Every structure is written in structure tokens, then in C-alpha cells.
Amino acid sequence: MKRIIIAALSLMTLMGVNEAYAQEEPARSPNFAKLDASPMDLVLYRNQDNQPVARIIYSRPQKRDREIFGKLVPYGEIWRTGANEATELTLYQDMKVADATINAGNYTLYTIPKEKEWTIILNKKTHTWGAYEYSEEEDVVRINVPVRETSNTIEALSMAFERAEDGSGANLLIGWDDRYVKVPFKTVK
Template sequence: MKKLFFALAILITHFSSEAQVKTPQASPRANVFQTVGLTDVEVNYSRPGAKGRPVFGNLVPFGKLWRTGANENTTVSFSDDVIIDGKTLKKGKYALYTVPRIESWDVIFYTTTDNWGLPQEFNEANVALRTTVKEEALSKPVESLTINIASLDANFAYLEIYWENSYVALKFEVPTQKTAIANIEKVLAGPTAADYNSAAQFIFQSNGDLTKALGYINKALDMSVEKPFWFNRLKSLILAKQGDKKAAIEAAKLSLEAAEAAKNQDYVKMNKDSIAEWSKK
């Protein structure tokens, strides 16, 4: 009987630890991801519902800072610097706060994003950008808060906020032309030293053509002013695999010298061990 009670206790404990009651969230999470030109924009927020309540001027007071959602911070992130109202907002992730009014809203991008709702103490030093947008009345009420990226163009888009009978749209400009030209120039300029190193690394690790791998790593070294220790380390391994231990030791010594200057003890040890091994007759 004791064994039976013991087994039942274990079973109940197991189910208690495994079982989790799942219920719908009052303000479910939502995610919006949109590429504008060549810039990735992402919005994460919770969507409260009106549920028969008057929203603006009541649930959300006019003239006061609002978290623009529910629960944890609503966040907006940009993969590139963007222009808003003639001002630059650096790439990164921001909490989105607003101050709703009857005819206009203040929109605030705040650098601290780990608050639950509003910050305990609002710090102007954390305001990356603040601007004002016009509020427009909707003819049909929106039940759940909705944030969207719309009116897409290669060079701009609008961050839109809808709820109840209110709508605001914030235009942001993205650096598509600058990014595209920079990418074109990089591609047309040909492979970089890092590209040649990556190619040599792949061929070496996949037991490919070592002569080709050696040619690639030599190009990487020729193109590099700094001669990184990991470049010469790879060259030494390729040479050793080809059977040229003398040349491998010379490359390893160059890698060792650079690794010591950089205080990278892992590469210092690897090079010393390899030199000792390849020096054996």
C-alpha cells in the first residue's frame, strides 16, 4: 500500500510540474516585420481591446505619456539609420511611447526597452527622437490596437497606429539609395581579403584543392595590410598538409608573432605546438 501511495505521489507531482493551464491573453502579442527598400523594420507590441470602453480621453488620457500598447514595452527596431521629420534616428531598437491629443500625437522613440509599461522615472536623456504627427478621425471604430507599416515605397514608409476612432501615421525615410550604391560598389570592386580567406578555409576544411586554397590565402595576405594572425595560421596548415613543413613553419612563426602582439593566447599555443611538431625530423 505504501508503494502504491508513493507511486501516486510521484505521478501527481509529475503532472503538476508538466501541466500548464493556457488561457487567452487579454492583450495578445503581435509582431510586424517589414522590409522597406533595403531596411528591415520590426514592431513588437501587445494589442489591448476597447471592449465597450471609451478609449482616448478616458482609458488613455489625453496629454499624458502612453506606452502605446499593453504589458511590456512596445518596441520598434530599424536595421539602418532612418530619417523622421528631418532628424536622424540611429539604427537599433526603441520603446515606442506616445502622448495622444485630440488633434495631434507626440511620438517618442526611447532607448530603454525593458520596462513593463512606462519607465518608473522618464529620462529625457533616453529620448532618441521626438516628433509630432497629425491625428485623424476614423469613420469606423477599430476594436483592437493596431500598429502597421504601410504605404511602402523604396525610400520611405509610414508607421501607422489605429485604435477606436483615432489614426496617426508617422513617415520615416530609409537610406535605400545609399545602401544600394554601397553594395554595388563593394560587389563590383571584387572579393575582399576576408572573402579569399573564407574560400581558402572552406577548401582546406573540405579536403579540396590545396593549391587553390594556398592561392586564395596568399591573395588574402597580399590584400591585407595588417596580415591577421589567423590568415597566416591557415596558410601554415595548408602548407603542412601539402608536405612543405619548412614553409609551414615560416608561416606559423609569422602567425605566432602577430598572435603574441594581439595577446591571443589560443593562437600563440596552437602555433607553438605546430612549430614544435613540424620541426621534428
């Protein structure tokens, strides 16, 4: 009888231990950040030999039924050309923009949108948030390019490289809402 009581008590103790383990809090998932409202993206241009020539890193704000140019992005004011950090351009080789030769390296790409044309600016100061630290003294080149209309609405700010028709380099396309611009980058020979 004594053995039965000891066995029963042992069994109850084991059941209590197992029950205690079963009641522990479940493992928690890591606290990852939610998707950014303006997610970061990267655009890379490679030459015909598949070598990298230029890279753009930028954040992609969304239209969300807002009036973009002239309202959210004011005309005539410096713009980081995206959201969050200012847009970064890396050139892996010397390139020509307008009449200026731009050395391989890292730059910030700013724009000044206007109704009919945008001023595209490559600036030496990098790793900046927004356009708050922009300084005209750090500009490497400025070029004015015409605004073009799109046939469809571009919901998120978008950038892409296209090979120049004459094979002399690439055009950087920057589009959002109902318009886009082409920025010519020519290979230095």
C-alpha cells in the same frame, strides 16, 4: 482441485492489478497560461528587396465598449503605446524620423496622445514595463503627427507599415477606436 484454486487466485490477482492500473489518475495536461487579454503582436516592414527594415513588438489592448482616448488613455500623458511591456521598435538600418537620423538599433516607442495630434517618441531605454521607467533624457527624437479619423471602429490597438507613396521609406500606422496616426520613416541614403 488444487490447480483450479491456484488458477482462480492467480486470475483474481491479475484482475486486481489491471483494475489498479485502470484507477490511476489520467495524465495531466501541462498548465499553459490562458490567452493574454492584450495579446502580443509583431509588425515587420521589408524593403523592395525583401530585406527587413523595421520591426515593432507591442501588446494589443481591446476596446471592449470603453471610451479609449481621453479616458482609458488620458490626453497629454506619456503612454507605452499598447499594454504590458512598452512597445519596442527595432531598426535594421539607419532611418530618418522628422529631421533626425536614427541609427539602426532597438528603441522604445512612446506616445503622448492629444485630441488633434500625438507626440511620437523614440527612446533609448528598452525592456521596460509600461511607461514607469520613462525618462525624457533618454529620448532620441520626438515628432508631432496629426490625428486622423477612421471610417470603422478599430477594436484592438493595431499597427502596420505602409510603403511611403514617394518610395522614400514607410509610414507606421497606429490605430485604435475611431482614430489613427501616421509616423513617417524615411530611408537614409
